[in-house]
Amino acid sequence: MLSSKISRELENAYLNSIYKVFVRDKEIDLRIGKKSLEMDMVLEEFGFDNFAFLTAANPKSTPKPESENRKRNTKLENEIIQKEFIFLSGIAQAQNGDWQEKSFCILGIDLKTAKAFAEKFEQNAFLY
DSSP: OBOTTSOHHHHHHHHTOEEEEEETTEEEEEOTTOOOHHHHHHHHHHTOSOEEEEOOSSGGGOOOOHHHHHHHHHHHHHHHHHTTOEEEEEEEEOTTSSOEEEEEEEETOOHHHHHHHHHHTTOSBOBO
16 A cells, blocks of 8 residues: 655655565465465465555654664554554565664454555554
């Protein structure tokens, strides 16, 4: 889900990023527009049919110090836990490795709640 207020360059960066989900001893690379059979198997294993992938880091795609991003992600993680969602750790990163953000893959979350998290933590975009 993308905000309608972002530049074409930023949109392309999001569309071309790699979204990594860590499951036990492996990582699953997610790409926008590409089906992931591995992720489908994870969802089936946990008994869900959807997920959201998001972060609290770098609000509105404005780089922040690592310490601030850690605090923001800790707050998001605490809210995910409080709402009793199952989640997996993840990282969103540029294809060329120029940047990366700690993220969360929240299993079974509804779109309304995912949007609320994204809005609360000032994110331009998230995967759903």
